Amino acid sequence: MIAIIGGGKMGEALLAGLLATGYEPNQVLVTEPDSERAAELRERYQVAAVPLAESARRAATLVLAIKPQDMVELLDELSGDLGSDTLVISIAAGITTSLLEKHLSGEVAVVRAMPNTPALVSRGMTAVSGGAHTGEAQLDHAESLLRAVGDVVRVPERHMDTVTAISGSGPAYFYFIAETMIEAGVAMGMTRDAAKKLVTQTISGAAAMLGDAAAHPVVLREAVTSPGGTTAAAVRELERHGVRTAFTDAIEAARERSRQLSEG
Numbered sequence: 001m002i003a004i005i006g007g008g009k010m011g012e013a014l015l016a017g018l019l020a021t022g023y024e025p026n027q028v029l030v031t032e033p034d035s036e037r038a039a040e041l042r043e044r045y046q047v048a049a050v051p052l053a054e055s056a057r058r059a060a061t062l063v064l065a066i067k068p069q070d071m072v073e074l075l076d077e078l079s080g081d082l083g084s085d086t087l088v089i090s091i092a093a094g095i096t097t098s099l100l101e102k103h104l105s106g107e108v109a110v111v112r113a114m115p116n117t118p119a120l121v122s123r124g125m126t127a128v129s130g131g132a133h134t135g136e137a138q139l140d141h142a143e144s145l146l147r148a149v150g151d152v153v154r155v156p157e158r159h160m161d162t163v164t165a166i167s168g169s170g171p172a173y174f175y176f177i178a179e180t181m182i183e184a185g186v187a188m189g190m191t192r193d194a195a196k197k198l199v200t201q202t203i204s205g206a207a208a209m210l211g212d213a214a215a216h217p218v219v220l221r222e223a224v225t226s227p228g229g230t231t232a233a234a235v236r237e238l239e240r241h242g243v244r245t246a247f248t249d250a251i252e253a254a255r256e257r258s259r260q261l262s263e264g
């Protein structure tokens, strides 16, 4: 049994992804304090929404999908209720395995994971790191669970704040670009639907080409950039406006925020 603690946006993305890839509703519990939201999830996915203590008692794996700011209070509440073999997976930005271990009594196996919302459509990207009491089998188990909603990589925990800034927050950067491109098309007279179709298929085609292991973004961009053509004119403007620096600074700001979140 898996229990998802926190039925917000990411909790729902994981829940939907797990159910879409073969988990049965009776294998998953949800704990969500907002009763309206709990009822919505129960109705939408036919899963049981139960109190925290019941999730802790019944589930072999707990996925903590609550805000980092709520984590210490939840861990302190959870601590006495965990079974000796319970695996605790936290997906909270910035929350370290040592903080999880400090607030859970005994030698609890913990995994720090950073997924992203495309888990909702089984195209997520998750990175995982194990804690001090987490064995190979438990990390394998966490990986296989999260693989149900997309790709999984194992990383040293020192990279987790960077992962959070790149792939955790990353979908938002692409939505930001998509929104900007669609609005540019609309400003130039296209319908929003037609512009969205152009942008969506372009992002997905570009991602497919980049997905080839031998592909490099610079080479792919050169192939689009005809001499004296439209792409060269566009890229010159992006460089003039410092978009490359803006992205680098944005990703550094996200990593810094992830670090701050571990400090409470």
Ligand SMILES: NC(=O)C1=CN([C@@H]2O[C@H](COP(=O)(O)OP(=O)(O)OC[C@H]3O[C@@H](n4cnc5c(N)ncnc54)[C@H](OP(=O)(O)O)[C@@H]3O)[C@@H](O)[C@H]2O)C=CC1
Pocket (backbone or CB within 6 Å): 005, 006, 007, 008, 009, 010, 011, 031, 032, 033, 034, 037, 052, 065, 066, 067, 068, 070, 074, 091, 092, 093, 114, 115, 116, 117, 168, 169
């Ligand atoms: N959104 C994303 O793309 C990603 C988010 N994450 C991480 O996932 C976590 C959740 O983020 P997100 O889904 O965006 O946030 P949400 O605010 O949408 O979800 C958090 C949910 O947890 C509920 N909650 C609060 N306290 C408890 C509690 N004690 N027990 C059970 N549930 C509780 C909240 O209820 P209420 O609103 O009533 O307080 C809310 O429904 C965060 O730690 C975030 O860092 C990780 C990767 C990507």
Ligand SMILES: O=C(O)[C@@H]1CCC=N1
Pocket (backbone or CB within 6 Å): 093, 164, 168, 169
């Ligand atoms: O914005 C956040 O804090 C969370 C973590 C990664 C994506 N969303």
